[in-house]
Amino acid sequence: MIQAIRGTHDILPGEVERWQRLEVVAREVCRRYGYQEIRTPVIEQEELFAKGTGESTDIVQKEMYTFTDKGGEKVTLRPEVTPSIVRAFVEHTLDQKLPISKLYSMGPMFRYERPQKGRYRQFHQFDVEVFGIEAPSLDSEIIEMAAKFVAELEINDSELIINSVGCKNCRPAFSQALLAALDDKLPQLCADCRRRAETNPLRIFDCKVVADQSIIDGLPHTVDHLCPSCRDHFNEVKRGLEAYALDYQISHRLVRGIDYYMRTTFEILGKHLGAQDALLGGGRYDGLVKHLGGSDYAGIGYAAGLERLIMAMPEASGLINFPIVYVIAIGEVSSSPVQVLARDLRNAGLSAFIDYKVRSLRSQMKHADKIGATHVLIVGSNELERREVLLRNMATGDQEIITRDTIVDHLCKIESTLVNK
Numbered sequence: 001m002i003q004a005i006r007g008t009h010d011i012l013p014g015e016v017e018r019w020q021r022l023e024v025v026a027r028e029v030c031r032r033y034g035y036q037e038i039r040t041p042v043i044e045q046e047e048l049f050a051k052g053t054g055e056s057t058d059i060v061q062k063e064m065y066t067f068t069d070k071g072g073e074k075v076t077l078r079p080e081v082t083p084s085i086v087r088a089f090v091e092h093t094l095d096q097k098l099p100i101s102k103l104y105s106m107g108p109m110f111r112y113e114r115p116q117k118g119r120y121r122q123f124h125q126f127d128v129e130v131f132g133i134e135a136p137s138l139d140s141e142i143i144e145m146a147a148k149f150v151a152e153l154e155i156n157d158s159e160l161i162i163n164s165v166g167c168k169n170c171r172p173a174f175s176q177a178l179l180a181a182l183d184d185k186l187p188q189l190c191a192d193c194r195r196r197a198e199t200n201p202l203r204i205f206d207c208k209v210v211a212d213q214s215i216i217d218g219l220p221h222t223v224d225h226l227c228p229s230c231r232d233h234f235n236e237v238k239r240g241l242e243a244y245a246l247d248y249q250i251s252h253r254l255v256r257g258i259d260y261y262m263r264t265t266f267e268i269l270g271k272h273l274g275a276q277d278a279l280l281g282g283g284r285y286d287g288l289v290k291h292l293g294g295s296d297y298a299g300i301g302y303a304a305g306l307e308r309l310i311m312a313m314p315e316a317s318g319l320i321n322f323p324i325v326y327v328i329a330i331g332e333v334s335s336s337p338v339q340v341l342a343r344d345l346r347n348a349g350l351s352a353f354i355d356y357k358v359r360s361l362r363s364q365m366k367h368a369d370k371i372g373a374t375h376v377l378i379v380g381s382n383e384l385e386r387r388e389v390l391l392r393n394m395a396t397g398d399q400e401i402i403t404r405d406t407i408v409d410h411l412c413k414i415e416s417t418l419v420n421k
């Protein structure tokens with residue numbers, strides 16, 4: 001038997017409905033906040049992520065699916081989508097074509113890493129990006145939007161953490177202070193941390209090795225080494241969050257794992273997800289658009305892991321209880337009229353099932369129960385003669401006779417009642 005590749009997973013019926021609910025919420029939140037959808041290829045030139053995500057990141061160093069195609073070009077399955085969106089923004093001059101450059105995207109990403117609960121080699125992300133606005137009020141608004149998204153998924157056990165990682169003006173001094181504080185402790189850290197100390201010292205805060213944590217906890221904090229401009233920006237962001245009445249914690253460990261971040265960084269954590277607790281995260285990346293060939297536009301955004309969100313969502317998760325109608329034919333004479341009735345129900349927007357084998361009433365009732373039908377319509381020769389149907393509520397067992405001409409409207413009213421509860 002051929003099985004799915006390690007680190008990938010099938011999203012099966014019964015589970016996919018939760019994904020659909022998540023996607024509906026994501027699109028609705030984006031609509032309210034004025035974002036437009038963009039869809040980029042899952043395959044890009046390797047150079048895009050080497051330049052955009054950062055040569056020193058673990059993503060580029062260890063995790064990318066990169067290969068040479070038949071034309072001799074080095075290509076990569078996207079490990080994240082922000083560089084792709086920036087590339088599309090520049091390539092299609094979207095700054096001139098859109099009234100405001102607020103974009104969102106959903107789709108699969110690929111990273112070669114050790115599979116574990118909530119983390120796969122093919123995973124899915126919801127991304128939000130804004131270009132051309134430097135104001136700290138946008139930072140606080142996009143964080144509020146992220147918190148709203150999580151809340152609308154009915155995930156109540158979450159925590160917001162924020163930080164500022166400074167800019168190109170203040171970061172070099174902080175990196176020097178960081179290395180000076182490490183001093184003779186650096187050889188005690190893991191090999192990855194020693195490599196990061198040479199390429200990007202801030203990445204040391206990303207270390208998950210247990211033995212390194214006591215040393216890392218004693219290192220300087222970025223917020224204590226910000227330049228005046230970054231300090232003012234961060235203070236404005238915090239004031240904005242307080243105006244929204246959003247609770248937050250400042251974490252000096254929050255530097256994010258990608259090189260392009262500057263100033264504001266943030267994450268929303270799920271409190272009961274274990275070690276892999278990040279539901280979403282992001283921050284500001286002013287300068288990335290210019291770095292990838294565009295004008296000097298500011299940028300900010302976040303990405304949410306859909307698998308993690310699905311794990312954190314409650315079982316019901318606000319799923320809408322649309323009625324499922326099972327139309328039962330008693331005898332072959334009722335088969336064609338039942339097919340027509342099912343078509344009429346579907347044309348009215350209802351979900352309708354029939355039994356193509358026209359089995360016994362008992363068998364069809366069992367099948368209706370198995371698929372979770374909320375209502376059953378029974379049509380036999382007597383019902384055909386009187387142009388009636390027998391409507392049964394599967395939850396209560398109540399039955400009533402409804403005329404064939406009014407049954408579609410009757411069930412539509414039931415659906416409207418369920419949806420608006």
